[in-house]
Amino acid sequence: MTDLNGHLTDIRNWARDFAENEVAPRAAEMDRAGRYDASVIDEMFAAGMMGMLVPSEYGGRGSSALEYITVVEELARADASTALVMSIHNSLVVALLDEFASDEVRARVLPSLARDRVGAFALTELDPAAPTRATERDGNFSVDGTKMYITNGPVADVIVLFAITGEVEIERHGKLVKKNEFSALLIENGEAKGLRRENIGGRLGLTAAPVGKLDFEGLEVPVGNVIGKRGGGYRMAMKVLDGGRIGAAAMAVGVAQASVEAARSYATSRVLQGKAISSFQGVQFMIAEIATKLSAARALTYEAAREMERGAPITKIAAQAKLFASETASFVASKALQVHGGSGVVRGLHPVERLFRDARVMEIIEGTSEIQKLIVAGCELKS
Numbered sequence: 001m002t003d004l005n006g007h008l009t010d011i012r013n014w015a016r017d018f019a020e021n022e023v024a025p026r027a028a029e030m031d032r033a034g035r036y037d038a039s040v041i042d043e044m045f046a047a048g049m050m051g052m053l054v055p056s057e058y059g060g061r062g063s064s065a066l067e068y069i070t071v072v073e074e075l076a077r078a079d080a081s082t083a084l085v086m087s088i089h090n091s092l093v094v095a096l097l098d099e100f101a102s103d104e105v106r107a108r109v110l111p112s113l114a115r116d117r118v119g120a121f122a123l124t125e126l127d128p129a130a131p132t133r134a135t136e137r138d139g140n141f142s143v144d145g146t147k148m149y150i151t152n153g154p155v156a157d158v159i160v161l162f163a164i165t166g167e168v169e170i171e172r173h174g175k176l177v178k179k180n181e182f183s184a185l186l187i188e189n190g191e192a193k194g195l196r197r198e199n200i201g202g203r204l205g206l207t208a209a210p211v212g213k214l215d216f217e218g219l220e221v222p223v224g225n226v227i228g229k230r231g232g233g234y235r236m237a238m239k240v241l242d243g244g245r246i247g248a249a250a251m252a253v254g255v256a257q258a259s260v261e262a263a264r265s266y267a268t269s270r271v272l273q274g275k276a277i278s279s280f281q282g283v284q285f286m287i288a289e290i291a292t293k294l295s296a297a298r299a300l301t302y303e304a305a306r307e308m309e310r311g312a313p314i315t316k317i318a319a320q321a322k323l324f325a326s327e328t329a330s331f332v333a334s335k336a337l338q339v340h341g342g343s344g345v346v347r348g349l350h351p352v353e354r355l356f357r358d359a360r361v362m363e364i365i366e367g368t369s370e371i372q373k374l375i376v377a378g379c380e381l382k383s
């Protein structure tokens with residue numbers, strides 16, 4: 001159930017006010033240019049949105065999961081690229097450092113992530129057959145490899161980088177076998193020699209978000225920059241991706257919400273045969289169907305956030321929410337575009353075509369639909 005108590009209503013009003021006044025008016029132009037307006041990030045820092053998941057003792061808002069997804073949803077309703085910038089920063093970078101970094105790193109880095117430094121989470125490989133490696137030499141790692149499609153990568157001041165840091169021996173079926181040691185490294189000096197960044201332009205959707213390729217060539221990182229336990233990279237990534245998926249689901253709900261609103265507004269203003277098209281039953285059926293699917297996606301997403309707040313295991317419900325909400329957003333945006341007829345397919349004429357493109361990309365980010373299905377099936381079959 002998604003009824004909000006008074007406090008969450010206040011949070012939603014605050015976020016909606018910000019999104020409608022500061023983000024929505026710039027969304028179409030940022031999409032057209034395929035470039036993010038850095039002043040929106042500055043404003044999100046000033047408003048406290050970039051520090052939502054930073055604990056209050058480190059200058060953040062220390063928000064709950066429900067507060068956080070309410071804001072992500074409202075930002076995505078105005079512009080999904082903006083929601084992506086904010087949600088990767090919070091639910092992957094801040095969340096990982098807060099849970100796993102040493103007290104010294106938390107005290108030093110988290111305040112800056114609430115104040116003015118942008119974070120990126122670099123997991124996806126350009127070529128998984130030749131993954132990023134951090135080779136240890138004289139107390140430093142030398143990092144080589146290429147990470148691909150990294151949100152905030154082109155602009156980030158703090159990068160959580162996942163890399164192979166060596167080999168370990170494990171016992172399997174009574175035999176010792178070698179396995180890659182996979183760790184998370186903190187990269188703070190983003191301009192350091194050995195890191196080249198490139199924005200990946202020409203994307204179908206989420207075009208404004210700075211999403212890039214990170215090329216590491218002999219980047220020197222102190223061995224002390226391993227976050228948490230050396231070799232613990234996979235476990236940490238999976239842990240924060242659970243929460244990240246609830247954020248991604250909330251983004252999808254925001255896009256679906258905007259799509260329903262766009263369909264409603266067009267249907268009541270477009271006149272054919274002397275009547276608004278909203279009077280045609282065929283159009284009403286589309287609106288009924290998308291409004292219903294939106295409600296279902298929102299209910300599942302908020303339930304996942306509530307489970308997270310309760311401290312319950314969320315792997316299955318987070319994957320279900322991400323799968324269902326992103327596929328719902330795609331369906332809803334597609335039907336909303338249908339309501340617009342020919343004018344729905346003209347670039348920049350109505351927000352619905354941007355929503356349609358953004359929603360499609362959401363089926364891929366933070367794990368594709370197929371990967372979410374593997375997670376859900378794994379949980380179902382084990383229980």
Ligand SMILES: Cc1cc2nc3c(=O)[nH]c(=O)nc-3n(C[C@H](O)[C@H](O)[C@H](O)COP(=O)(O)OP(=O)(O)OC[C@H]3O[C@@H](n4cnc5c(N)ncnc54)[C@H](O)[C@@H]3O)c2cc1C
Pocket residue numbers: 088120121122123124125148149150151152206211361364365366367368369370371374
């Ligand atoms: C806008 C955008 C922002 C992103 N931001 C980030 C970010 O901040 N950080 C980051 O690390 N990554 C990021 N990504 C990367 C994103 O998470 C990956 O693109 C996504 O997880 C898919 O990985 P891939 O592109 O390597 O596709 P592949 O893994 O090569 O998948 C190709 C196809 O194979 C399917 N597939 C793969 N494995 C299986 C399997 N076992 N069973 C069935 N089907 C399978 C996939 O579902 C897909 O259909 C971003 C991507 C985009 C587009």
